[in-house]
Amino acid sequence: MSTITSVGHAEHEQREPILNTVDRVCELCFGLFMALTFVGAVKAVTAGEDAGYKMFLAALGCNLAWGLADAVMYLVRTLADRGQRLNLALTVRREGDQAAAVRALRDALPQALEPFVEDADLERIRARLAAVPTLPVRANFVRDDFVGALGVFLLVVLGTFPVAVPFLVLNDLTTALIASRILTLAMLFTAGFALGRYTGAGGIKAGFAMIALGVFLTIAIIALGG
Template sequence: MYAIGLMDQGNIDTREPVLDIVDRVSELCFGLFMALTFVGAVSAVTAGEGAGRKMFYTALGCNLAWGLADAVMFLVRTLTNRGRRLRLALTVRHEPDAAAGVRALRDALPRWVAPLIADTELELIRARIAAIPDLPQRPRFLRADMVAAAAIFLIVVSSTFPVALPFVVFSHVPTALIVSRALTIVILFGSGIALGRHSGFGEWKAGLAMAALGVLLTMAIIALGG
């Protein structure tokens, strides 16, 4: 909803790309941690024939539910943020006092950006918004929003398989647990490398940090009986 995003009419009724590398990795890690925690908890109370399949389907059902909830909340967040941008644009457009319009734009800026943008620059943005002939009256969903929500759902659900599938492949539950946790740590390491490359923090450092986080979480699950 920042001033730069309000400079073009199309930006007012669109969303910023949500599924960048950070979003994809975050959703993947969320699904991994959910499945890992659930599998660990269920393994502590599940035994006997078919225990592995029970854990797999239970973890899959858990992530199906959470993937759906996450996708729906993304849509809610998207429409809410778009509504805030549109309200700001309409306020600026209908404000007869140019100075008041500039103040409205400045109030919408994040604190770290505000000192970097002069009022003269905001006035140019205000004038462009005021000149837009056909602002929408209410925010609406776009097809891209639905695609992004579906992608979030699929990422969360697909993250179940490396964690839970070993319980179907291996009949020996302790072996399946080891394989499941090892795969989780490997995926977290790869996710950390991707985040490190994106942020410039250092690929290997970020990868090791994410893997260490996975080890700590695994240790916590074991300590809690998983």
């Protein structure tokens, strides 16, 4: 399949999963970290029968706002990446000098892959691009982009609930805080485990590393006034 499928209709048919494992883990952890900043300051909540309810609403409101911002930035990043690929394809097609076109393709390669790609490989890509009848004038959104943005929003918001729900169902704030922290640590371990398995770094080791990272980031965020 030609590399031009990254900017044409065939891209829609062969695109990667809307959110890969790294995307899902990072967005979920982001939601957990944001909610944890409120739980870390739970002692500042005015005591009373509705203290837990206020804590839940505060954490949920924060993650609704950040989930929306993160979803919008996901769309911006997606369109920018697609536009960059389209611009490269158009540049290669317009370039009359084949050697210059190959250099443009080489310059776009990730640094880690560049030594393993021969000019002959890039020339085949250039020839395929030249053979494509038409290219889009500009990068546009596709339906899956908005599905991905919704997924980002939901992951960030859902990160609230393991942290904040105990404050709704338990009357004692101290007990709710302990339950909240246990649930959060369990979710961080699960997220790290999934990320470790995905990257080959080892699930259990990555799970505990994610817990340590979560604790460190939460302390830092609260200390900085977050």
